[in-house]
Amino acid sequence: MSLLTLPTATLDDAEVASALGRSVGLINPILDALAGIDLLGLKKRTHRLGASDDAVDKALDVLAWALNTADVPGTKSWAEMDLDARVDWWVRRVGALDTLLVAFPGVFGVIADRLPIQDLLGFSNQSIVLCAVAREHGMKDRDEQVRLLASVMCDRDLTALKAGAAAGESDESRPRDTTVVGRLWHLVGVARAASDELVKRNRPRAVFRYLGMLPGVGAVADYLGEYGALLRAAKEGQTWITQHTAPATA
Incomplete structure (x- = not known):
């Protein structure tokens, strides 16, 4: 029997929306940078490879x-890709690369499972990829992206929540201990509630989670599980986007 009963708290839809909104606010500039930065004009150069015989130009052409x-x-090949290919690029290239970071804690085996870091990294990776997929489908509205993440990552339907809802709007009316100790105790409860939201995401299959407890090889198992x-x-995100995107009119 536990000697200490930890506090509990529940995050309402407005609080989840606010947290996801801040995440989306960080993710989109990252995606803008990945898509827009063109060091040395290399992306633009892909549209005119071999246009010069100058040695420097040839070296830049190789890059x-x-x-x-x-x-x-931003490259020529990207411009020639259809929607499915672009979505696949974000999922199978950027997502697969980021999954290396997500799986890294698996090196420590069962020790890593004691901490929520892998769920946090996995949640972040999936959120980035889902936002990128949404953007490719033309879904760039922040509130729509928040609703997408809430549905796929947290199993919450925020349709009835007003646009731009901020954390604390529905929370102010709750009775709360105003002492320092009381606030810290509540903070522990909120942290536990946030951890509960993280594990609602798509997680590795059970077999990979069990293998992930083994030191060393756990990282490989975690990678395969996290990538799956x-x-x-x-896939779930694309289904949601399709269902919530108005068909184009002629």
């Missing part, structure tokens, strides 16, 4: 060719 081969946004979870999240 531009590498970006073009990787289908990086990312693919499921992306």
Whole structure:
């Protein structure tokens, strides 16, 4: 029997929306940078490879060719890709690369499972990919992206929540201990509630979670499990986007 009963708290829809809104506010500038930054004009150069015989230009052409081969946004190859291919790029290239970071704690085996860091990293990775997929589908409105993440990542329907709802609006009316100790105790409860939201995301299959408890090889198992979870999240996200996007009119 536990000697200490930890406090509990419940995050309402407005609080979840506010937290996800702040996340979306950080994610979109990152995606803008990935898609828009063009160091040395290499992306633009992919549209005119071999236009000069100058030695420096040839060297730059090699770098531009590498970006073009990787289908990086802004290159000629990217411009020639259809919607499905662009979505697939974000999921299977950017998402797969980021999953290396998500899986890294698995090196420590069962020790890493004692901390929520992998769920936090996995939640962040899936959120970034889902926002990128939404943008490719033309869904760039912040509130819509928040509703997407809430549905896929937290299993919450925020349709009835007013646009731009801020954390605390529905929370102010709750009775709360105003002492320092009381506030800290409540903060522990909120942290536990936030952790409960993280584990609602698509998670690795049970077999990968068990293998992930093993030191060393746990990182490999975690990678395979997290990548599979990312693919499921992306598929679920595309389904949600399709259902919530008005069909184009002629």
